[in-house]
Amino acid sequence: MDRFKPLTRFSVSAIVVAIFLSSLHFTCTEAYDALDPNGNITIKWDIISWTPDGYVAVVTMYNFQQYRHISPPGWTLGWTWAKKEVIWSMMGGQATDQGDCSRYKTSPPHCCKKTPSIVDLLPGTPYNQQIANCCKGGVINSWAQEPNNYASSFQLSVGAAGTSNKTVKPPKNFTLLAPGPGYTCGPAVVGKPTKFLTPDGRRVTQAMMTWNVTCTYSQFLAQKTPTCCVSLSSFYNDTIVPCPTCTCGCQNNDTHPGSCVNANSPYLASVVNGPGKNSLTPLVQCTKHMCPIRVHWHVKLNYKEYWRVKVTVTNFNYRMNYSQWNLVVQHPNFDNLTQIFSFNYKPLTPYSSINDTAMLWGVKFYNDFLNQAGPLGNVQSELLFQKDKLTFTFEKGWAFPRRVYFNGDNCVMPPPDAYPHLPNASSRVKFSTLVFFMASLIFFCLFE
Template sequence: MKGSRWFIALISASVLFSAFPSAECAFDPLDPNGNITIKWDITAWTGDGYVATVTMFNWQMYRHIEAPGWQLSWAWAKNEIIWSMLGAQTTMQGDCSMFHSNPLPHCCDRRPVVIDLLPLPPESMRIANCCKGGVLPSFGQDPENALAVFQVAVGGAGNTNTTVVLPENFTLSSSSSGPGYTCSPAMQVPKSQFLAPDGRRSTEAFMTWNVTCGYSQSLSMTPRTCCVSFSAFYSEKIVSCPECSCACKPTNPTEPVSSDDPDATAQKVCIDPRTRYDKLPSVISGGNSPPPPPSAPHLMYCTQDMCPVKIHWHVKTNYKEYWRVKVTITNRDFGANFSNWTLALKHPNFNNLTEAFSYKYKALNPYGAYSNDSAMFWGVTYFNDMLMEAGPNGNVQSDLLFRKGEDFTLRNGWTFPDRVYFNGDQCVLPLPQDFPTLPNGSPSLSARLSLLLVLVVSAISPFALL
């Protein structure tokens, strides 16, 4: 139906305002149930405290945490310390001068900050499902690895259920994107059940509590990271990303990029997109020898939008019963490699998507069968799963083939997406009035003109669209 978009929007708004009365709550309309749940299981008592296994589950469909990884922090309710850890470590030891033991406690901070270990640490520091360098895949993309585990031995907490007090003020952040996550207070829940190694006997934790963390882009300290441009076979117009989508282009390319968050972009300098890739070392070094590697500064291509990542949506072909779109993701930042990237899109015709040729695909259906209008995509392993830094390998492309539904039309920008997310961050879209439009007075285009425009746009290299 033509009004299906309004119907879905009404349902989405109703759910949003009824379930989330506070404007500060983190809510994602494409992933309303997505969160990172932290489960804390006490598995053993010690002389002055306990040993706990802490598990972080990423239940988000398309938002993951990339290297350099997650940081988890909390405030102790009493005078607890951390005697030792497996699978993770704190960033600071704190003041342990009151202790004369050997070894000293691992951390005496009142508010410890915990980070993941790098892959393949010594065997004595490992625990199952640990040590991924802080990378936490999303459940929708990689459910088998969407968790991180570490073990902590806590002292000064007491060694009974009545003396242990739950930690407070949990915070979860990504080292690359700032805070972003808002965490609930710790809540005691039914004790976790565990199977013995032989699988025949069940045991349970002495005590279990959960913390739930939801993401909000408005809380993240980083500016926008992506924007979207449009084109179509029936129009010569290429709609660029809106100006200053992520930052504003500096007058002098050698000056730092201007944005609302100067600290986050102080090291980013932009260069002319027409600069040949093999000439970059001399551009970066100013002609000196030997030059630093291209990724040493955060070097970006100079564009009107100054976004590190651009997504281009091109309406490619209109068949009798199908229509085809080409999606190109371009990395313009020489200091960034995107491993396990995700792309989430909202469009009313996703219930008729028949094939994604070079991306993996999963329907999101955030509100059940009535809202099959969104999908997530990610790279095919060993083919385009990593979006390399800007340059010859700085883009990944795929065609999407849709069957025509009853709503299909080339008019009024219907063929373009309503929302676009890259790695969980919402991208800036062109204004609706800027969308490519059909020629005046032409309800349809001739086959010859359509083919000509397809060939012209297809011949444009990814760098021409920068």
């Protein structure tokens, strides 16, 4: 009878506290990515020389995320000055707003705002305004996808800042838009001074002082709704499992006109090129899932020693061309991937020696550019796997991926009970018995 004893006030309080702690834990870990546990963007602020009223610094952003990159229109970096600093001049980047510099009678600074916002310069910038790793329009590739192009830098001359390690103060409240929200940056921390190698490789110089800032990504902060979904099909079942309905929102043109666009609309061009065409908000084709991106996994063929999969990525967003796109797919048979057609492949091993995670991306100048919604808005490839006799099966959805990411965002999978299943064994037995009975009857009638 004790188990039916009413809850005491202490028990109820304990339950409330447990629920609160569990929600707090979720909030704190929402930026954690199990497939890229150490992924972040690290900002290094290196003071390379002192000036009469401040210093010259080189600021570099390193993208240490394996598969998440910064796409066009690029990054915007902001902060709050600790004192009354101004930016006298810049190379490799520029402030988006000069601010009020009226107190300077001659040669006004480049930026006088308390909270400046900095953007990268565009390709083709004159050489006398460039520094190393600049002028890419704010685009930074992922570390695994292009390891030689995962950094972006600019140089700035700061005034009214102090002229020694004891008087200078680091900026506060760093923000990173890449290009929209999603990143949360920590405080600037004094680090070991960076060392630089001269172009001839014969001399090493050292920064006067170095601050490090770490920014981590949260998909929930970037966008409240998912950005992609996964659909499934197979050769052994006629069922095509679509993306779950309303995965990324629902069609609601009655209350929110223009929330989606019909592909056959005669006014399609005017809507796509109308107001807001430069907005980062997706303008998607009307579908049941309403996602900008759909990834389709089709189990295509079954050989004696191999099996084959076709992967198709479709863009339903009329406002976005995805350059340098990538997929991350988790499946236990990637350890036996034999051949891949028209995509690049790199194994990721977030769980040490277990090779069940693959990064896929397009071949340069061929299909690394995923066009906006329309007839050309898709890329596809096929994967050939060797069978492992100890693990291979088509049962219980084993042939389908466990997790799929597009450009670093986790895609919504269909519910497991909806996966295409093998034909019922009992149905095959009944069918075979019927065929045998009919054949016997025909044989008996012919030769009676």
